[in-house]
Amino acid sequence: MNPATANIEEAILSAILAGRIAPGTRLGEQKLADLFGVSRTRVREAMMRLETRGVVQVSARRGWYVVEPSAEEAREAFHTRRVIEVGLLQTVPHVPPNVLAALKEHVAMERAAIESGDIGSRACLLGDFHIHLADALGNRLLTEIIRDLTARTTLISMLYQPTEKAEESSHDHEDIVAAMEADDLTLAARLMGEHIAKVEAGLDLTAKPDPLAGLRELLSPSTFTGNTPSVPHSHTHPHSHSFGKED
Amino acid sequence: MNPATANIEEAILSAILAGRIAPGTRLGEQKLADLFGVSRTRVREAMMRLETRGVVQVSARRGWYVVEPSAEEAREAFHTRRVIEVGLLQTVPHVPPNVLAALKEHVAMERAAIESGDIGSRACLLGDFHIHLADALGNRLLTEIIRDLTARTTLISMLYQPTEKAEESSHDHEDIVAAMEADDLTLAARLMGEHIAKVEAGLDLTAKPDPLAGLRELLSPSTFTGNTPSVPHSHTHPHSHSFGKED
DNA sequence: GCCTACAAACTTGTATACAAGCTAAAAAGC
DNA sequence: GCTTTTTAGCTTGTATACAAGTTTGTAGGC
Structure with a gap:
């Protein structure tokens, strides 16, 4: 290419x-x-x-x-991720020690980002956990699929997630890694399924995707010097919007 | 689009x-x-x-x-299919009766095609089983993924499969459906994993993909009137090659 | 003042022309 | 006769020009 x-x-x-x-x-x-x-x-x-x-x-x-993504597409994306990631943990016979070490390190980075309040890298790391998992336990093809799906669910979270529970997610990741360390892949698989289901349950899929989201983006607080934004933003996260900076 | x-x-x-x-x-x-x-x-x-x-x-x-696909890519494709399809059966709580009926009908069609010796539709049906399964138990997104993966594995089989064991595959499908009917999804998932692993094991991945395949294609028996082909084709299947007919 | 119709600017959709590179056949040299 | 070089043809790569449609801004009518 x-x-x-x-x-x-x-x-x-x-x-x-x-x-x-x-x-x-x-x-x-x-x-x-x-x-x-x-x-x-x-x-x-x-x-x-x-x-x-x-x-x-x-x-x-x-x-x-x-x-x-529509509410229906959101459900499909989460369902698909659940199927694949549960399948991955369920299919793998044993987790090599170096993979385990890498995952533990990753979770540690998650916690560090959460504690330091670095919102940007926090969301990125939480998604990356799943991608790294696919990479370590699966193969390139699987990683690519999970990556695309994670992109989808990231967008879905931006649209439908009222409150981000980063700490909870990181805890879940920790538990999953712990189960892997204990060589209980069946437990790890179940925890993964519950984790993804929990994230999905945390969405408000009845709320229609905000047609004003793009507008709010442009008028987001970060573009002003003052810190009392006159434009309310119900539940969309503030973005650094470093993309497409020139205009 | x-x-x-x-x-x-x-x-x-x-x-x-x-x-x-x-x-x-x-x-x-x-x-x-x-x-x-x-x-x-x-x-x-x-x-x-x-x-x-x-x-x-x-x-x-x-x-x-x-x-x-290279041998490595072949392994990746089968691994990925195993992960996803096992995950699918493992994740679904219960199989609705109408889905079960449709699957049973599909397996019946497989058997009919095998008995009647219809090679063309036989291979097609065997692949379609998995796609229908994804469609019935999963969602559109999952179906699309499985479809692309099945295309891959179909090509892989053409390259590396010494002997096609259509009958055996169909039997496996039958067993999987039977397990689903008995509401034993865990068994169904295990059977699915074994089924895909068996197909993979039936491949000869040490054999390099035949660089003469394209040539054999052009000189395939079907393009001659006689039925004693002078060009030997080691293990590639004969294709009707209805595609790109004009030239 | 508000609504409607029109026009201008902007954006993607599509075809086409030409550039670049590969393949294979023909010609030249040994 | 065999190898090497050249050349011609064919196929994709890329840009660009123009067509088609959408949005937005403006002027006119009510």
């Missing part, structure tokens, strides 16, 4: 995983072309690839948008 | 699933464009989408080719 195209794809996907791009964000072809210093053709390639991966969508002659 | 592009994508993917396109088949942009009555631009779109789905690959300025 063309390296330039792959770069664009990767940049957008990792920005989504890090929570730096909100669902519904418009991704103009020309803007991206200028930003990456390539022609529209390349950008279109990357976009179509990302569309296949379920991360962006095109609205005819209006532009490309980061997907805003 | 553009309907024309989707058509091309779907046509190629389903042809692969049906075993009508062999791994390594060259898919020229212009030929496909003529065949579908569209411009190369559209064909390229479809190809790039299929590339992200892991079904075709582009060789720079040489053309698009249906993937010929």
Whole structure:
């Protein structure tokens, strides 16, 4: 594949995983072309690839948008993740010690990020746990699938998650790793299933995805100097929005 | 998505699933464009989408080719399928009666195709069992994933499978459905894992994918009137090759 | 003052032309 | 006769021009 195209794809996907791009964000072809210093053709390639991966969508002659999953799609994404990640733990016969060490270190980083209050890397690390798990216990193909699904669920969380329970999630991860260390993969699998179900249960899927989310994004507090925002933001998280900085 | 592009994508993917396109088949942009009555631009779109789905690959300025998975990639594909399909059965709490009925009917069709010696639909049905399962017990997202993976494993079987054990596979399917009927999903999950592992074990992954496969394809017996082919084909299956008929 | 109709600007959709590179066949040299 | 070099043809890679449609801003009518 063309390296330039792959770069664009990767940049957008990792920005989504890090929570730096909100669902519904418009991704103009020309803007991206200028930003990456390539022609529209390349950008279109990357976009179509990302569309296949379920991360962006095109609205005819209006532009490309980061997907805003419906409630139904949200359920599907979580269901799929539960199936795969439970299956992964259930299928693996034994966890090698080096994998276990890496996972424990990762969980430690999660806790550190939570305690230091680093919101940006916190969300990123919580998602990365699952990706690393797939990478360590599965294979590249599985990792790719989990990565795309995690991107989806990250976007879903931005749309439907009233309150982020980062601490609880990290605790769950800890428990899962503990079960793996005790070589009780069946328990680990069950905990993983419960963990994902819990995150899903924490969503408010009755609330329609906010059609004003994009607008709120632009008017988010961080763009002002004052710290008393006049624009209320019900439950969407503030984003650093380092993407598409020039305009 | 553009309907024309989707058509091309779907046509190629389903042809692969049906075993009508062999791994390594060259898919020229212009030929496909003529065949579908569209411009190369559209064909390229479809190809790039299929590339992200892991079904075709582009060789720079040489053309698009249906993937010929390496031994390593073959292992990854089977591992991934095992993880997901075991996870699916393990996660589902109960199988609704109408799903059970549909699956039983499907298995009956498998047996009928095997007994009647219909090789073409036989292979197609055996793969479809897993796709239908994902569709019935999972969701659209999961079905799409399984479909792409099944396309991969179908191609792998064409490359590495010395002898097809269709009857055995169908028996396995029957046992899995029986376990589901007995509401023993844990057993069903275990049987599924063993079934996929068995298919994988039946492969000869030490044998390099035959570099002459493409050539044999062109000289395959079906293109001659006589039924004593002068070109030996070690273990690749004969294909009807209804695809790309005009030239 | 408000609503509607029109126009201008902007964005993607699509085809096409040409560039770049690969393959294979023909020609030249030994 | 065999090897090497050149050349011609074919296929993808990329940019660009223009078509088609959407949005937004503006002017006109009520």
